[in-house]
Amino acid sequence: MLRQSDNLWDWLSPEWFSYGTLSSFDWVYPIVLYALPAIPLLFLLKNLVRANSRNKLDMAMFEGDVKWHWTSLLRFLPDMVFMLFMALVLLALARPQQVNEQIEQTAEGIDIVLMLDVSGSMELADITPNRLEAAKEVALNFIDGRVQDRIGLVVFAGDAYSLAPLTTDYQLLRENINSIAFKMIPNDGTAIGSALAIAINRMRESNAKSKVAILISDGENTAGSLDPLMAARLAFAHHIKLYTIGIGKDGQVPYQPDTNGKLIYVESTLDETSMREIARIGEGQFFRADTKDALQAIFTNIDRLEKTEVTEKRFRDTRDYYQVYLKWALVLLLGWMLLKNTFITNVLED
Structure with a gap:
């Protein structure tokens, strides 16, 4: 060319x-x-x-072929x-x-912290293949749809840990999410208040136009030293919006086969009242997901509610x-x- x-x-x-x-x-x-x-x-x-109609000129020609x-x-x-x-x-x-x-995109991103429950109950198989793997897959899809947003990651069971700081390095986030596994936190339980505290600590000094924390859990607060409702009030004070997602079904749900190959069922309960109250205090919303499709729809809805506006300039x-x-x-x-x-x-x- x-x-x-x-x-x-x-x-x-x-x-x-x-x-x-x-x-x-x-x-x-x-x-x-x-x-x-x-x-x-x-x-x-x-x-x-x-x-x-072509003009012709008569000419005397010699004998023989031309x-x-x-x-x-x-x-x-x-x-x-x-x-x-x-x-x-x-x-x-x-x-x-x-x-x-040439296209130049500018966006005033928001800060998002995903808080993922990795306690033993997340191994229940009422959502295929289990609650934790379904949550990880949907979280990865959620990250793929963000632009210029800083996203952090917190995992919790009996204790809570920050797995990834607020970052726009989405490849790093994907690697961290893929690395999440059962028993990565030795102390079992559900420390929702501690997870909220770490998320607040990550975002309390942020200057982002919007700060969002998304909590995914399947149980009730059974560990940690901070009450989840008190943590929600702290989040509200720091202008952090809280979305809570209760994952899994209540009642008898499949766990795993025993030594004889017979499927074991265990009792599962979710403290929906506390999860709703956390979301209400944090001016967010509570969602209930009992299938992977429902969980995906919830994240799609959150993605729509907390969408970053992208300004595009073309030269x-x-x-x-x-x-x-x-x-x-x-x-x-x-x-x-x-x-x-x-x-x-x-x-x-x-």
Whole structure:
């Protein structure tokens, strides 16, 4: 693909007629190109119309057959040159361009902390393959939909730990989420208040226009030294919006097969009242997810509610190249005019 430069003679390069160059253009008036096949048809029609009205000159010829010579083809040369001239004019009228467009995106991101329960009850299989793996998959999908948002990650069981700081390094977040496993926190239990405290500590000095904490748990607060409702009030004081997601079903749910291959069922309960109150204090919403599709729909809803506005600026550098083909057309027109004044032209047809 050629780019026009300041060299005065660049237009003479045959590369302007290569398929790669022509296909690289954006044509302002591409409909003009449909007229190209009409050029040879017009000349064919002209010859058919003039076939019977052509002027003839009586000449005395010698006896014998007249042998064909290649020079007789030269009489078609002026018409060929003129057809090429017309084709180049049409190319110029179609206005070939090359557009270099740059897009600059700016966004005032928000801060989000995901708090994920990794206690033993998250191993229950009422959501395929289990509650924790379903939550991890949906969290990964949620990260893929964010732009310029800083996201942090907190895991908790009997204790709570910050697994990833607030960052826009989404690949690092994916790796950290994939690394989450059962028993990564030795002390079992559900320390919801401690998880909220770590999330608040991560965001309390943030200057983001919006701060959001998303809590995913399947139980009730059974560990930690901080009451979850007190933690919710602290979050409200630091302008952190709280979304709580209760995952799993209540009642008898499948756990895992025993040594005989028989599926074990355990009793599962969720302190929905506390989860709702946490979300209410934090001016967010409570959601209940008993299937992976429901969990995905919840994150889609949160993604819509907490969407970052992206401002997009486009810069277009447009360069016209019709001048190249007009210059070639003028050369061919001059060539055609010269040929019309040589022995090649049939003077009886002019």
